[in-house]
Amino acid sequence: MKFSAAASFATLAATAIAGQDPHRVCCEALGAEKQLRGKVLLPGSVGYDAQLNTYYSANAALHAWCMVMPESTKDVQATVKILTKNQCPFGIKAGGHSAFKGSSGIAKGVTVDFGHLNSTSYNPDTGIVSIQPGARWGSVYEFLNPYGVAAVGARTSVVGVGGFTTGGGYTFHSNSHGFSCDVVTNWEIVLADGSVVNANSNNNADLWKAQKGASGNLGFVTRIDQETVKGTLLWGGFTSYELSERDNVFVAYLDFVEKTEENSPDQAIVALYYDFTGFSIRSILTNNMGVANAPAFDGFLALSNTSSTVTSGPISEIIPQFTGPTPLGLYANWFTGMATNTLEALTIIDDLHHKYATMMQAAAPNSNFSTLVELQPVTNSMVDNSVKRGGNILGLERVVKDGPVLMWLVSLTVDTEENQKVILPIAREFVDAINKAEKKAGHWIDWVYLNYAWKDEKPFSHYGKDNIKLLHTVSKKYDHNGVFQKLRQTGFKL
Numbered sequence: 081m082k083f084s085a086a087a088s089f090a091t092l093a094a095t096a097i098a099g100q101d102p103h104r105v106c107c108e109a110l111g112a113e114k115q116l117r118g119k120v121l122l123p124g125s126v127g128y129d130a131q132l133n134t135y136y137s138a139n140a141a142l143h144a145w146c147m148v149m150p151e152s153t154k155d156v157q158a159t160v161k162i163l164t165k166n167q168c169p170f171g172i173k174a175g176g177h178s179a180f181k182g183s184s185g186i187a188k189g190v191t192v193d194f195g196h197l198n199s200t201s202y203n204p205d206t207g208i209v210s211i212q213p214g215a216r217w218g219s220v221y222e223f224l225n226p227y228g229v230a231a232v233g234a235r236t237s238v239v240g241v242g243g244f245t246t247g248g249g250y251t252f253h254s255n256s257h258g259f260s261c262d263v264v265t266n267w268e269i270v271l272a273d274g275s276v277v278n279a280n281s282n283n284n285a286d287l288w289k290a291q292k293g294a295s296g297n298l299g300f301v302t303r304i305d306q307e308t309v310k311g312t313l314l315w316g317g318f319t320s321y322e323l324s325e326r327d328n329v330f331v332a333y334l335d336f337v338e339k340t341e342e343n344s345p346d347q348a349i350v351a352l353y354y355d356f357t358g359f360s361i362r363s364i365l366t367n368n369m370g371v372a373n374a375p376a377f378d379g380f381l382a383l384s385n386t387s388s389t390v391t392s393g394p395i396s397e398i399i400p401q402f403t404g405p406t407p408l409g410l411y412a413n414w415f416t417g418m419a420t421n422t423l424e425a426l427t428i429i430d431d432l433h434h435k436y437a438t439m440m441q442a443a444a445p446n447s448n449f450s451t452l453v454e455l456q457p458v459t460n461s462m463v464d465n466s467v468k469r470g471g472n473i474l475g476l477e478r479v480v481k482d483g484p485v486l487m488w489l490v491s492l493t494v495d496t497e498e499n500q501k502v503i504l505p506i507a508r509e510f511v512d513a514i515n516k517a518e519k520k521a522g523h524w525i526d527w528v529y530l531n532y533a534w535k536d537e538k539p540f541s542h543y544g545k546d547n548i549k550l551l552h553t554v555s556k557k558y559d560h561n562g563v564f565q566k567l568r569q570t571g572f573k574l
C-alpha cells in the first residue's frame with residue numbers, strides 16, 4: 081500500500097518539524113486521520129478512563145498523551161504511518177497483562193491499544209484458528225468449543241493473545257505441542273513503513289521464525305493463525321497440601337518432570353503462596369485429553385492432600401478456575417529465572433520465600449500483599465515440539481540438552497503504591513538471593529522467560545548468540561529505521 085498524506089496531516093507534520101509540542105502534534109495528527117475517526121481517545125474522555133481500567137497491573141496503566149484503538153489492519157497501517165512520520169514515541173498493549181511500569185502503556189507517548197481488535201474465526205477445513213491480538217484466551221476457548229477443538233493458549237482466561245503468543249506462551253498443551261508461538265502457521269504483521277506482510281514457512285520465513293518470541297520488536301502483529309488441537313477436554317485443578325508435606329510434594333514433582341514422556345498430555349506445576357493468612361503449597365495437575373488421575377501423577381496422588389478441585393470438562397469451563405479472581409488494578413510485579421530440576425534448587429527457593437515474605441510483612445505490617453512462587457518445568461518434549469514446527473527464538477535447545485529444567489516465577493501483588501514502595505525492594509532482594517544461591521550451589525541456569533520477566537531482566541540476552549543475531553538481522557531487514565527499537569518505548573528491546 082502506497083503512503084498518502086492528508087492535507088491536514090502534512091500541515092501538522094510541518095509544525096512538528098518547526099519544534100511544536102510533540103504531544104499535540106502526534107495526537108492531533110492521529111485525530112485528524114479519517115481512517116481513525118472515533119478511534120483516538122484523549123485524556124479525560126470516558127473511553128480513555130475505561131481503557132486505563134483494563135490493565136492487570138496498576139504499574140502498567142500509564143496515562144498516555146492519547147490512545148489509539150485500531151479496529152482493523154488498515155487502522156494499524158494508518159497509525160504507524162503517523163507515528164513514524166511525526167516521530168511519536170509509542171507503546172503497544174494487547175490484553176494488558178504484563179506487569180511492570182512501561183511494559184505496555186506509555187506515559188510520554190501514544191499507547192496503541194489492540195483491545196478492540198479482539199475477534200476470533202475458525203476454518204474447520206484447515207483446522208486453523210485466526211485470532212486478533214486484543215482477544216483474550218477465555219473468549220478464544222469459548223469460541224472454539226462448539227467446533228470440538230482447543231487452542232494452544234494461556235492457562236487463565238483473562239490473558240491477552242498479542243503479548244502471550246508473541247512472547248512464547250507456556251500452555252497446558254506445551255508438552256504435546258510446544259509453546260503457543262510454535263503452533264503459529266502465519267503472522268499478519270504491519271511493518272514500520274505501514275505495509276502489511278504475512279509471515280509463514282513459505283513467505284517471509286525469517287520473520288515468521290523470529291516473531292516466535294520477539295514480542296513487539298519487529299512490527300505490529302494484527303492477526304495470528306494457529307493450528308488447533310482436536311478435543312476440548314481438560315482434566316485439572318488445584319490440590320493443597322500441609323506445609324509439612326513440602327519435601328514429598330517436591331519429590332513427586334521432580335520425579336514427574338524427569339519421567340515426562342514425549343508428547344505427554346500431562347503437566348504439573350507447584351505453587352508456593354503467601355498472604356496475610358500465611359504460607360501454602362499447592363500443585364496444579366493437568367491432562368489435556370480430559371483423562372482423570374493419569375498414571376504419570378501416581379507420585380502426587382499418593383500424597384495426602386487437604387483439598388482438591390481437580391475435575392474434567394471443556395477447557396473453556398476449566399480455565400476460569402485457574403484464573404481465579406485475578407483482580408485488575410493492583411500493583412503486580414513479576415520476576416523469573418531458571419535452575420536445575422533438583423530438590424536442592426527447589427528447597428533454596430522455598431526457604432528464601434519464607435525468609436523474604438516474612439521480611440516483607442514485617443516491613444509493611446498493615447499492607448495487603450501476596451507472593452506467589454510458581455515452579456514449572458521446561459521439558460525436552462516441549463522443545464522437541466518447538467523444533468518440529470520450525471523452531472522459535474527462545475534458545476531452549478541448549479537449556480534442556482541435559483534434561484528438563486525448572487523455570488521459576490516470583491509474582492508480588494501489593495494493594496497500594498505506598499506499600500509497594502516498601503515491599504518491592506525486598507522482593508528484588510529475594511530474586512537476587514535466589515539467583516545468587518542457585519549459582520553458589522551450581523544449580524543456576526542462564527535463561528529468562530520474556531513473558532514473566534521484570535523490566536531489567538533482559539530476556540533476549542539469554543536466548544543465545546544465534547537467536548540474537550537472527551533477531552537483529554530480521555529487525556534490520558523489516559524495520560530499516562529501527563522504529564520498533566527507538567520509537568517503541570514499552571516492553572523489551574533487542
Ligand SMILES: Cc1cc2nc3c(=O)[nH]c(=O)nc-3n(C[C@H](O)[C@H](O)[C@H](O)COP(=O)(O)OP(=O)(O)OC[C@H]3O[C@@H](n4cnc5c(N)ncnc54)[C@H](O)[C@@H]3O)c2cc1C
Binds near residue numbers: 235
Ligand atoms: C493472570 C496471568 C496469567 C498468565 N498466564 C500465563 C501462562 O499460562 N503462560 C505464559 O506463558 N504466560 C502467562 N502470563 C504472562 C503473559 O504471557 C504476559 O503477561 C503477556 O505479556 C500477556 O499478554 P497481553 O497481550 O495480555 O500483554 P500486554 O501487556 O498487552 O502486552 C505485552 C507486550 O507484548 C507485546 N505485544 C502485545 N501485542 C502485540 C502486537 N499486537 N504486536 C506486537 N507486539 C505485541 C508488546 O510489546 C507488549 O509490550 C500470565 C499473566 C497473567 C497476569
Ligand SMILES: *[C@@H]1O[C@H](CO)[C@@H](O)[C@H](O)[C@H]1NC(C)=O
Binds near residue numbers: 195196198216219
Ligand atoms: C471485544 O471488545 C469489545 C470492546 O471492548 C467487547 O465489548 C467485546 O465483548 C469483546 N469481544 C470478545 C469476543 O471478547
Ligand SMILES: *[C@@H]1O[C@H](CO)[C@@H](O)[C@H](O)[C@H]1NC(C)=O
Binds near residue numbers: 319390
Ligand atoms: C486428594 O485426597 C482425596 C482424599 O483422600 C483423594 O481421593 C484424591 O485423589 C486426592 N487428590 C489428589 C489430586 O491428590
Ligand SMILES: *[C@@H]1O[C@H](CO)[C@@H](O)[C@H](O)[C@H]1NC(C)=O
Binds near residue numbers: 407410448449495
Ligand atoms: C486483600 O486483597 C485481596 C485481593 O484484592 C482481597 O480479596 C482481600 O479481601 C483483601 N483482604 C483484606 C483483609 O483487605
